[in-house]
Amino acid sequence: MNETLEQLRASVDGIDSQLLELLSKRAELVHQIGQVKETQGVPKFEPEREKEILDRVTGLNKGPFSDSTLKHLFKEIFKASLNIQQEDHKRQLLVSRKKRPEDTIVKFNGVEVGGPSPILVAGPCSIESRDQLRTVAKALKESGITVMRGGAFKPRTSPYDFQGLGLDGLKLLKEVADEFGLATISEIVHPSHIEIAADYIDVIQIGARNMHNFELLKEVGGAKIPVLLKRGLSATLDEFIHAAEYIMVSGNEQIMLIERGIRTYETATRNTLDISAVPLLKQETHLPVMVDVTHSTGRKDIMLPCAKAALAAGADGIMVEVHPDPQTALSDAAQQFDIPQFGNFWNGLKNSGLFGPRS
Numbered sequence: 001m002n003e004t005l006e007q008l009r010a011s012v013d014g015i016d017s018q019l020l021e022l023l024s025k026r027a028e029l030v031h032q033i034g035q036v037k038e039t040q041g042v043p044k045f046e047p048e049r050e051k052e053i054l055d056r057v058t059g060l061n062k063g064p065f066s067d068s069t070l071k072h073l074f075k076e077i078f079k080a081s082l083n084i085q086q087e088d089h090k091r092q093l094l095v096s097r098k099k100r101p102e103d104t105i106v107k108f109n110g111v112e113v114g115g116p117s118p119i120l121v122a123g124p125c126s127i128e129s130r131d132q133l134r135t136v137a138k139a140l141k142e143s144g145i146t147v148m149r150g151g152a153f154k155p156r157t158s159p160y161d162f163q164g165l166g167l168d169g170l171k172l173l174k175e176v177a178d179e180f181g182l183a184t185i186s187e188i189v190h191p192s193h194i195e196i197a198a199d200y201i202d203v204i205q206i207g208a209r210n211m212h213n214f215e216l217l218k219e220v221g222g223a224k225i226p227v228l229l230k231r232g233l234s235a236t237l238d239e240f241i242h243a244a245e246y247i248m249v250s251g252n253e254q255i256m257l258i259e260r261g262i263r264t265y266e267t268a269t270r271n272t273l274d275i276s277a278v279p280l281l282k283q284e285t286h287l288p289v290m291v292d293v294t295h296s297t298g299r300k301d302i303m304l305p306c307a308k309a310a311l312a313a314g315a316d317g318i319m320v321e322v323h324p325d326p327q328t329a330l331s332d333a334a335q336q337f338d339i340p341q342f343g344n345f346w347n348g349l350k351n352s353g354l355f356g357p358r359s
């Protein structure tokens, strides 16, 4: 009896080896099909083709497996095959770590992002006046912070909300940043802003609402200054990575990614900070990854622990909003730190042991 079992199992083992060999041969062909599709720019998933295969296989089926069981097995094979094609595709992306294993370090105005030390970027949501900017810049300078953010072109939910000072805002930002020796980041929302921006700021920010604006992404790909790309409000990591690819394939390799919270059903925070995005983006791409704790949480009481979590997860930088008098701010009044609150936040971060150089 036992001998019979042994023999039957030996036959099953033999068939398994053949199945494996055939599956591997099939996978190799699927890989080649994926390459052809890649050059032709056609979708990897082809439900019509899958249906054709399922119809043929069930037509040949003589049992003992039922048609539905066979369909199930083959659908698993299709899924695994698509995975192979998608992995191949990712490997070919210019932003992919598989394509370029070493970290990209983005450099601007004496600042390095993506190197051994994380950075803190701080500043008001909107540029409102010279006095407002000077007060923030002075506080940053005294804290040893080197990069100031400030919005001049503001994409707001309502057309009746403050839309930003535009070019005048960028001019103010440059004037004040130069006075205090700070580097600057500011958002642009239209291709026509790129040339202007290059004269006044060190880094162009592409905001969450424009992450899917592919024409704008292509244009900043032609810019000569670094880009800080925010994750879209509801963008998957795959969409985020492809948005960065648009910029890189158009010629600009100086890209930083920033997680800024995604829309979920949770209402306790303004958005949901997706901490897992940090290690995943670091794993999948060679680009520096930052976290905006202001927009992701919208809550000053948890920005410090969230910033610590981001650094612990491997973030290359933190962005936070600070305003001399948040209650009178023309945008994001509820979530900007005032200067003393910002000081506490910064001290907490420095004392956490997470901010120094990493090995």
Ligand SMILES: O=C(O)C(=O)C[C@]1(C(=O)O)C=C[C@@H](O)C=C1
Pocket (backbone or CB within 6 Å): 030, 033, 034, 044, 045, 046, 047, 049, 050, 053, 077, 078, 081, 082
């Ligand atoms: O024939 C194709 O186009 C393939 O990509 C191969 C394959 C398969 O595994 O057979 C894989 C995914 C597609 O959805 C359809 C079929």
